[in-house]
Amino acid sequence: xxxxxxxxxxxxxxxxxxxxxxxxxxxxxxxxxxxxxxxxxxxxxxxxxxxxxxxxxxxxxxxxxxxxxxxxxxxxxxxxxxxxxxxxxxxxxxxxxxxxxxxxxxxxxxxxxxxxxxxxxxxxxx
Amino acid sequence: xxxxxxxxxxxxxxxxxxxxxxxxxxxxxxxxxxxxxxxxxxxxxxxxxxxxxxxxxxxxxxxxxxxxxxxxxxxxxxxxxxxxxxxxxxxxxxxxxxxxxxxxxxxxxxxxxxxxxxxxxxxxxx
DNA sequence: CCGGTAGTTTACGTTAACGTAAACGTAGGC
DNA sequence: GCCTACGTTTACGTTAACGTAAACTACCGG
Numbered sequence: 001x002x003x004x005x006x007x008x009x010x011x012x013x014x015x016x017x018x019x020x021x022x023x024x025x026x027x028x029x030x031x032x033x034x035x036x037x038x039x040x041x042x043x044x045x046x047x048x049x050x051x052x053x054x055x056x057x058x059x060x061x062x063x064x065x066x067x068x069x070x071x072x073x074x075x076x077x078x079x080x081x082x083x084x085x086x087x088x089x090x091x092x093x094x095x096x097x098x099x100x101x102x103x104x105x106x107x108x109x110x111x112x113x114x115x116x117x118x119x120x121x122x123x124x125x126x
Numbered sequence: 127x128x129x130x131x132x133x134x135x136x137x138x139x140x141x142x143x144x145x146x147x148x149x150x151x152x153x154x155x156x157x158x159x160x161x162x163x164x165x166x167x168x169x170x171x172x173x174x175x176x177x178x179x180x181x182x183x184x185x186x187x188x189x190x191x192x193x194x195x196x197x198x199x200x201x202x203x204x205x206x207x208x209x210x211x212x213x214x215x216x217x218x219x220x221x222x223x224x225x226x227x228x229x230x231x232x233x234x235x236x237x238x239x240x241x242x243x244x245x246x247x248x249x250x251x252x
Numbered sequence: 253c254c255g256g257t258a259g260t261t262t263a264c265g266t267t268a269a270c271g272t273a274a275a276c277g278t279a280g281g282c
Numbered sequence: 283g284c285c286t287a288c289g290t291t292t293a294c295g296t297t298a299a300c301g302t303a304a305a306c307t308a309c310c311g312g
Contacts, residue, residue, distance in 0.1 A: 009288070024270060038290060059229050060186015062268070069233065072240045087244045090237050097230050097237075103185050104223050104230070107195065111216050111223075114198045118213050135258070150300060164260060188298075
């Protein structure tokens with residue numbers, strides 16, 4: 001189904017990043033595209049990984065952190081001994097995210113105030 | 127009222143950062159503590175600025191971005207000609223924040239799934 | 253007087269996340 | 283056959299946000 005493949009520049013332009021960035025992610029072991037000759041060929045899975053990495057970046061995560069989160073989905077960690085520590089990791093991530101969410105909501109509330117002051121300022125200046 | 131003052135190490139330990147970091151913020155023009163002799167003395171206002179800078183950092187803003195947001199509250203920008211562009215800036219920040227919020231909520235939903243899988247995995251392993 | 257604690261300045265070092273340039277291969281179009 | 287577009291590797295450069303070390307000042311208790 002989702003067995004489409006992409007070139008490096010397709011993905012770059014889709015996500016608004018450079019090819020250098022994509023190669024850099026590979027260099028750091030974040031993605032592993034296959035090759036046709038010497039050219040990189042990206043799968044739908046590769047594409048999603050990049051998308052998730054960029055989502056992580058938007059909320060201030062480092063590349064490593066993003067990958068850490070992405071790899072939580074990876075069923076490789078599903079050996080019994082690690083399940084508890086995985087749950088702990090998830091809980092930790094969740095708490096950080098919840099604080100971030102509060103921080104954002106606080107900041108949004110602040111912006112509301114600023115905007116109200118602005119509009120008020122524009123009004124009594126007729 | 128809130129005319130308390132703080133030493134650099136007080137603030138550092140309160141916020142869990144180093145004195146170097148606080149001096150660095152000053153070096154970058156983010157805060158302007160007054161001096162008693164050669165020692166820095168921080169006001170309640172200085173303290174709040176640092177707090178807000180750190181909030182910005184938590185949600186992935188650069189120091190400059192944080193200060194930009196903080197300075198929106200500064201009534202210095204309240205000259206008529208700038209009010210419209212200020213509203214535009216606020217709107218832009220708001221949109222970014224809302225997307226970040228969605229990103230976070232998506233990621234939280236992902237964590238929920240992972241956790242469910244974990245607990246399920248622990249169950250049928252009795 | 254001496255040691256310890258907190259503060260200061262100056263300056264070089266470090267890490268992450270790419271940017272940028274050089275130098276080259278390859279396939280398609282005219 | 284040559285240009286152009288797209289791809290490749292290698293390597294040095296850059297910016298942000300501090301860390302770290304050196305070398306110094308000021309005060310306080312014993």
